[in-house]
Amino acid sequence: MTLAGRVTSEGELIQRYLAPLACTNAGAFGLRDDAALLNIAQPLVMTMDAIAEGVHFLPGDPAADIGWKAVAVNVSDLIAKGATPRAYLMALSFPEAPTHDWMADFARGLGEAQSAFGITLIGGDTDRRPGPITITITAIGAAASGGSTGRHMVGRGTARPGLLLYVTGTLGDAALGLVVRRREPRAAGWGLDAAQHAFLEASYLRPRPPLALAPLLVEYAAAAMDLSDGLAKDLGRMAAASGVSAVVDLSRLPLSEPVTRALAVDASVVSAIVAGGDDYQVLCAVSHEHAADFEAAAHRCGVRLACIGAMGSGAGVTIRDGAGRAVAFGATGYDHF
Amino acid sequence: MTLAGRVTSEGELIQRYLAPLACTNAGAFGLRDDAALLNIAQPLVMTMDAIAEGVHFLPGDPAADIGWKAVAVNVSDLIAKGATPRAYLMALSFPEAPTHDWMADFARGLGEAQSAFGITLIGGDTDRRPGPITITITAIGAAASGGSTGRHMVGRGTARPGLLLYVTGTLGDAALGLVVRRREPRAAGWGLDAAQHAFLEASYLRPRPPLALAPLLVEYAAAAMDLSDGLAKDLGRMAAASGVSAVVDLSRLPLSEPVTRALAVDASVVSAIVAGGDDYQVLCAVSHEHAADFEAAAHRCGVRLACIGAMGSGAGVTIRDGAGRAVAFGATGYDHF
Numbered sequence: 001m002t003l004a005g006r007v008t009s010e011g012e013l014i015q016r017y018l019a020p021l022a023c024t025n026a027g028a029f030g031l032r033d034d035a036a037l038l039n040i041a042q043p044l045v046m047t048m049d050a051i052a053e054g055v056h057f058l059p060g061d062p063a064a065d066i067g068w069k070a071v072a073v074n075v076s077d078l079i080a081k082g083a084t085p086r087a088y089l090m091a092l093s094f095p096e097a098p099t100h101d102w103m104a105d106f107a108r109g110l111g112e113a114q115s116a117f118g119i120t121l122i123g124g125d126t127d128r129r130p131g132p133i134t135i136t137i138t139a140i141g142a143a144a145s146g147g148s149t150g151r152h153m154v155g156r157g158t159a160r161p162g163l164l165l166y167v168t169g170t171l172g173d174a175a176l177g178l179v180v181r182r183r184e185p186r187a188a189g190w191g192l193d194a195a196q197h198a199f200l201e202a203s204y205l206r207p208r209p210p211l212a213l214a215p216l217l218v219e220y221a222a223a224a225m226d227l228s229d230g231l232a233k234d235l236g237r238m239a240a241a242s243g244v245s246a247v248v249d250l251s252r253l254p255l256s257e258p259v260t261r262a263l264a265v266d267a268s269v270v271s272a273i274v275a276g277g278d279d280y281q282v283l284c285a286v287s288h289e290h291a292a293d294f295e296a297a298a299h300r301c302g303v304r305l306a307c308i309g310a311m312g313s314g315a316g317v318t319i320r321d322g323a324g325r326a327v328a329f330g331a332t333g334y335d336h337f
Numbered sequence: 338m339t340l341a342g343r344v345t346s347e348g349e350l351i352q353r354y355l356a357p358l359a360c361t362n363a364g365a366f367g368l369r370d371d372a373a374l375l376n377i378a379q380p381l382v383m384t385m386d387a388i389a390e391g392v393h394f395l396p397g398d399p400a401a402d403i404g405w406k407a408v409a410v411n412v413s414d415l416i417a418k419g420a421t422p423r424a425y426l427m428a429l430s431f432p433e434a435p436t437h438d439w440m441a442d443f444a445r446g447l448g449e450a451q452s453a454f455g456i457t458l459i460g461g462d463t464d465r466r467p468g469p470i471t472i473t474i475t476a477i478g479a480a481a482s483g484g485s486t487g488r489h490m491v492g493r494g495t496a497r498p499g500l501l502l503y504v505t506g507t508l509g510d511a512a513l514g515l516v517v518r519r520r521e522p523r524a525a526g527w528g529l530d531a532a533q534h535a536f537l538e539a540s541y542l543r544p545r546p547p548l549a550l551a552p553l554l555v556e557y558a559a560a561a562m563d564l565s566d567g568l569a570k571d572l573g574r575m576a577a578a579s580g581v582s583a584v585v586d587l588s589r590l591p592l593s594e595p596v597t598r599a600l601a602v603d604a605s606v607v608s609a610i611v612a613g614g615d616d617y618q619v620l621c622a623v624s625h626e627h628a629a630d631f632e633a634a635a636h637r638c639g640v641r642l643a644c645i646g647a648m649g650s651g652a653g654v655t656i657r658d659g660a661g662r663a664v665a666f667g668a669t670g671y672d673h674f
Contacts, residue, residue, distance in 0.1 A: 029492065029494075032493065032494060032578055033418075033490075033492055033493045033494065033562075033578075034384060034414045034417060034418065034493060034562050034563065035382045035383060035384040035414050035415065035418045035420070035490065036382070036383045036384070037380055037381070037382055037383075037480060037489055037490045038380065038381045038382075038383055039380040039381075039480075039489070041378075043374055043375065043376040044374070044375045044376075044381075045372045045373070045374055045375075046372060046373045046374075046375055046426060046459070046460060046475075046477075047371060047372040047373070047426075047460065048426040048427070048428050048460060048461050048462050048473075048475060049428075049462050050428050050430065050462055050464055050473070052430075052464065052466045054466070054467070055464065055466045077371045077372050078372065080371060081370075081371065081372045083372070089383060089384075089385040089475055090385070091385050091386075091387050091428075091473045093387065093389070093468075093471070095468075122383065123383060123384065123385060124385050125385050125386050125387055125473070127387055127389065127392065129389045129391070129392045129468065129469060129471070130391070130468050130469060131430075131432075131466065131467050131468015131469060131471075132466060132467060132468060134430070134466070134468075134471075136385075136387070136428045136462070136473045138383075138385060138426055138475035140383075141372075143374060143376075152374055152376070153370075153372065153374045155366065155370055156369070156370045156371060157366075157369060157370065225370075225371050226371065241369055241370075
């Protein structure tokens with residue numbers, strides 16, 4: 001049953017909509033205490049990301065999708081570090097009390113993400129203050145046991161020259177989905193049908209980081225990070241942090257059918273593929289020696305994987321076309337500042 | 338050296354001002370990775386609280402004090418749960434890039450709080466978006482080992498009828514400090530000198546939750562929580578969560594010298610004492626059997642402790658005056674919604 005009107009108190013918001021999301025974890029104390037107790041006998045990987053209306057999601061986005069995205073963008077970091085998502089704390093900020101409808105939808109989206117990624121709400125904070133609706137999440141994952149590699153976490157700055165570069169999934173779907181959602185005129189020129197528009201929009205609204213890849217990264221990847229601000233920018237960060245260069249072949253970038261079609265009629269789509277944000281796929285560097293095993297294991301887990309280039313000595317990121325020429329892009333990914 | 342003007346990039350902000358705060362924890366990876374690794378072989382207590390300009394601090398408050406407060410209000414929850422503060426993640430949101438001056442001061446305040454409370458920055462997030470400057474922190478403490486009581490965390494809802502009620506420190510200092518800081522006319526009527534004004538303002542700007550009390554709570558307290566929204570409201574929460582009632586004697590509330598003086602000439606000050614927020618002291622319930630040991634241990638640790646009343650059966654909070662009459666208050670503490 002959904003109530004009419006707006007939520008009237010912090011207690012009602014927490015107990016009606018959020019506490020049910022915390023009921024499977026005894027350490028959450030039904031969200032009735034001031035803190036949570038987390039008893040995981042492993043090292044933990046922790047990450048914290050906020051999403052805000054008008055910045056990371058659009059004012060009209062469905063509340064369930066906003067809830068999903070808030071969890072998914074954090075889970076994405078855990079996965080890329082090789083960790084298994086376990087729990088999260090969430091701080092909500094509203095300029096005015098949300099409606100019961102909105103909160104019910106939002107909580108449903110959180111719950112769907114919890115089921116998809118195996119994570120549970122254990123605590124948080126709720127406040128009313130001016131500014132956009134903001135959802136800030138701290139996500140906690142169980143780190144790899146250390147096993148054969150002795151590593152608990154896959155770093156960003158540990159790539160070496162000669163390693164192969166992989167990405168999961170397909171690139172640019174979310175960036176084009178944003179164009180579609182904004183009803184930008186150029187989307188009409190792509191000649192896509194309603195189902196293809198829906199696919200792109202869903203990629204923007206509900207990022208699906210590749211959960212199954214996490215343990216494989218620990219086993220096979222020398223370095224990894226998630227793609228949130230666009231391949232060019234994020235690969236630049238990995239290369240810089242590792243003190244290496246990177247070369248990527250444009251022709252090897254994995255594209256969905258709708259993006260392939262849009263690119264065929266609109267050359268500017270390449271910017272969305274290379275520099276668009278919100279992919280929430282994994283970028284990783286793997287040695288030649290491990291490449292075949294890594295690919296086979298990813299295939300068994302149902303994770304789409306593409307080898308897109310390699311790391312080299314020196315510095316900088318080169319993205320080259322079919323003729324081997326470096327391609328320059330005006331936009332180089334989303335900047336938070 | 339402080340640079341002129343505003344911080345120009347997220348990377349500069351993180352590496353110049355925040356990374357030095359993370360340098361003592363290897364699992365923070367110099368804030369250069371996407372996540373932190375936390376390897377504490379104990380259960381963890383976690384809490385998440387945000388402070389925002391215009392809500393939890395005033396626009397003109399010194400940046401160092403804002404940094405201190407953001408850490409202290411989170412540490413306060415850890416202490417009240419009996420946990421030892423260890424690490425925190427911090428999400429910053431600015432409507433416009435901060436100046437170098439502001440960031441240098443803010444980082445200094447964070448660093449002072451880190452030293453005072455034994456906590457280290459390990460990760461976070463930085464964004465520019467509309468709305469007030471907001472600092473959201475997730476704080477992590479090492480939980481009690483379980484020891485003789487078998488408990489890892491001191492709950493809020495575990496008080497029983499007959500237990501004695503204690504608070505640490507003095508009450509109302511921060512609430513009066515806010516009145517002083519706002520230059521409200523009634524502050525002039527209190528007849529306080531500059532040093533007393535400074536004391537009250539400092540109580541508002543730099544809450545000092547009683548770190549040394551944490552292990553004693555685990556040993557002696559049946560229930561505990563921190564006082565952030567005013568004694569009346571927070572005690573009401575503890576009583577409701579525990580299914581008990583509470584009676585407090587106004588005359589036993591611990592007051593600082595400036596608050597005592599203000600109260601002597603302005604009867605309305607009692608509202609600030611009972612229902613004002615921002616005390617960040619600990620409220621706890623202790624059995625008669627443990628009372629003497631608890632008091633002695635707190636004394637040895639230098640924590641001021643006052644027995645202010647007791648829990649009873651039934652429900653509700655009664656605050657009574659010297660004649661035993663229940664006192665009614667219009668304002669019943671800060672509401673977040």
